Amino acid sequence: MARIEFLGPIGKEPVEVDIKNLKELKEIFAQDEKLKEWLGICAVALNDTLVKSLDVAVKPSDKISLLPPVCGG
Amino acid sequence: MARIEFLGPIGKEPVEVDIKNLKELKEIFAQDEKLKEWLGICAVALNDTLVKSLDVAVKPSDKISLLPPVCGG
Amino acid sequence: MLELHDGPLHVEEIINRWYIDIRYKNFGAFIPFIGIVRDEKGIDGLSFDIYEPILEAWFEAWQKKAEQEGAMLLMAHSKGDVPNHTSSYISAVLSPQRKVGLRLINDFVEDFKASAPIWKYDLIDGERVYAKNRSMPLSGAGLLST
Amino acid sequence: MLELHDGPLHVEEIINRWYIDIRYKNFGAFIPFIGIVRDEKGIDGLSFDIYEPILEAWFEAWQKKAEQEGAMLLMAHSKGDVPNHTSSYISAVLSPQRKVGLRLINDFVEDFKASAPIWKYDLIDGERVYAKNRSMPLSGAGLLST
Numbered sequence: 001m002a003r004i005e006f007l008g009p010i011g012k013e014p015v016e017v018d019i020k021n022l023k024e025l026k027e028i029f030a031q032d033e034k035l036k037e038w039l040g041i042c043a044v045a046l047n048d049t050l051v052k053s054l055d056v057a058v059k060p061s062d063k064i065s066l067l068p069p070v071c072g073g
Numbered sequence: 074m075a076r077i078e079f080l081g082p083i084g085k086e087p088v089e090v091d092i093k094n095l096k097e098l099k100e101i102f103a104q105d106e107k108l109k110e111w112l113g114i115c116a117v118a119l120n121d122t123l124v125k126s127l128d129v130a131v132k133p134s135d136k137i138s139l140l141p142p143v144c145g146g
Numbered sequence: 147m148l149e150l151h152d153g154p155l156h157v158e159e160i161i162n163r164w165y166i167d168i169r170y171k172n173f174g175a176f177i178p179f180i181g182i183v184r185d186e187k188g189i190d191g192l193s194f195d196i197y198e199p200i201l202e203a204w205f206e207a208w209q210k211k212a213e214q215e216g217a218m219l220l221m222a223h224s225k226g227d228v229p230n231h232t233s234s235y236i237s238a239v240l241s242p243q244r245k246v247g248l249r250l251i252n253d254f255v256e257d258f259k260a261s262a263p264i265w266k267y268d269l270i271d272g273e274r275v276y277a278k279n280r281s282m283p284l285s286g287a288g289l290l291s292t
Numbered sequence: 293m294l295e296l297h298d299g300p301l302h303v304e305e306i307i308n309r310w311y312i313d314i315r316y317k318n319f320g321a322f323i324p325f326i327g328i329v330r331d332e333k334g335i336d337g338l339s340f341d342i343y344e345p346i347l348e349a350w351f352e353a354w355q356k357k358a359e360q361e362g363a364m365l366l367m368a369h370s371k372g373d374v375p376n377h378t379s380s381y382i383s384a385v386l387s388p389q390r391k392v393g394l395r396l397i398n399d400f401v402e403d404f405k406a407s408a409p410i411w412k413y414d415l416i417d418g419e420r421v422y423a424k425n426r427s428m429p430l431s432g433a434g435l436l437s438t
Contacts, residue, residue, distance in 0.1 A: 118346060
């Protein structure tokens with residue numbers, strides 16, 4: 001099961017999901033009403049590297065992070 | 074007599090000259106062999122304001138400064 | 147070097163330590179940028195969450211870029227609460243000449259604002275309120291939206 | 293504020309004093325530029341002459357420009373001899389927001405190099421050698437040449 005972390009202000013506990021790629025994650029999340037406001041503004045990292053495409057394979061040991069808009073300093 | 078100061082590396086003592094404008098100063102300086110190397114690269118201030126024209130009247134109480142190329146910091 | 151501190155940064159301690167560390171390294175320009183929390187909009191301060199793995203990778207990539215120009219970067223940032231009139235962020239460029247340094251401090255701070263995985267909250271009446279309006283989506287944001 | 297010091301600048305003292313002075317003035321960005329004398333070309337240090345009346349007028353004009361953007365400038369410079377690995381020049385911008393500050397520190401330092409009436413000498417074997425090749429003619433130079 002890949003582990004999904006919701007960073008910063010999303011304020012949601014990590015979940016584990018059984019997916020083969022990010023497209024499947026998108027389908028699962030589409031049913032989550034509470035996540036809707038975040039999905040449009042969050043970037044996605046796979047094992048701490050930002051990804052730009054849904055055609056990314058996901059292994060059971062992978063960590064996926066959702067990163068909302070940032071404002072350091 | 075206007076007072077002429079030679080700033081920074083010129084290393085020349087101030088002089089007093091009897092002139093009515095900067096054109097007259099230019100004529101006096103043209104005869105000074107030691108100043109030749111400086112005149113082409115020096116800016117000129119009248120009473121601590123840089124001037125750009127020789128058509129500037131000079132009063133006996135005035136101070137004229139020659140400023141060689143700068144490098145602060 | 148990247149350092150994270152709990153709460154406000156001790157500006158004097160950090161700047162003095164950095165200066166002592168680098169003064170014999172023959173850099174000609176040392177340019178710190180010090181961010182201070184402003185008292186505005188009725189806040190008592192700011193608070194920060196940081197995702198350290200991506201912050202460290204981002205910083206290391208910048209450090210390599212700086213090294214290619216003979217320069218070096220230093221950065222300190224707060225985690226947690228930072229009251230008004232204290233500092234939450236210091237970055238610094240060291241460079242042989244001024245021009246590279248002045249360009250790098252600008253580009254580094256601007257990219258920090260756009261790319262560093264840090265989340266800011268206003269502290270209002272003891273609550274943490276996400277500073278959503280001042281925040282910028284990271285590159286690739288929206289990938290999972292339908 | 294413009295301050296001139298005999299010999300090298302005490303970086304920690306100056307930066308700490310400036311920070312303490314300004315931290316409650318609600319500026320969001322404090323950006324010092326610290327110039328450090330590099331050990332290069334066999335010099336033992338640098339030495340400086342300053343023409344204070346024109347330096348002060350130049351600084352005051354910049355201070356007015358900064359104030360129009362809600363910002364403030366600070367500057368310290370050495371007179372006389374400054375050994376390698378010590379500081380001869382510090383300037384700083386204080387501004388409400390970072391963008392104005394980053395622009396001003398760049399423009400202020402660049403104009404300082406072009407316009408401040410300060411003459412630099414290399415210290416070589418106890419002699420002061422005018423750094424003519426690194427110096428820039430002031431605006432209007434050559435007025436009295438034939």
